[in-house]
Amino acid sequence: MRAVQAYDNVMKEYRSVPFVPDVKADLTDYVLEKGIDGIFYYMAKEEAAIRTNPTKRTTDLLKRVFGAL
16 A cells, blocks of 8 residues: 555655646556456466367366367
């Protein structure tokens, strides 16, 4: 939480400076977006491994989705 508070303080100071361009940056949204990107990245890697290596199809659900051995 300290990082968010520090970021908010910096942005408050930045916005108090006259004639600076408006910045539409939200640290919470950015972190959430990058976290979701990371989850989907690793899901894609695992899916590729399941598709190329039939021995990774260990459950009935995986066998139904990706085809039986």
